[in-house]
Amino acid sequence: FVTSWIITQILDALGKASEKGAAEAGIHVNAQDTDQLQQLILLLIEMYAFPQIYEAVVSSRDEAMYKAIVAKSNEHQAKKLVVVVGAGHSNGILQRVRSRGL
DSSP, X not given: OHHHHHHHHHHHHHHHHHHHHHHHTTOOOXXXXXXXXXXXXXXXXXXXXXXXXXXXXXXXXHHHHHHHHHHHHHHTTOSSOOOOOOHHHHHHHHHHHHHHOO
């Protein structure tokens, strides 16, 4: 909800600034052109920001799962351990196990 609101505010500000600049230059900009510009800007934001947001979320989940696995392993003094995780998290967790150990 907050992200949507922020993006809406950014798009509104960019749209108004573009319209003002065009008006000062004596160019009339119709609503359809403004909508298309806002859609283009939103697409560019999505292409740039969403992969980074996804990576940050996955990385933080990998870290949380790794810590939980280590805690359970220590709690039960496990010599062998079988852990089932989703494919999206397996590489991140394995990387942490290899670099930090259990």
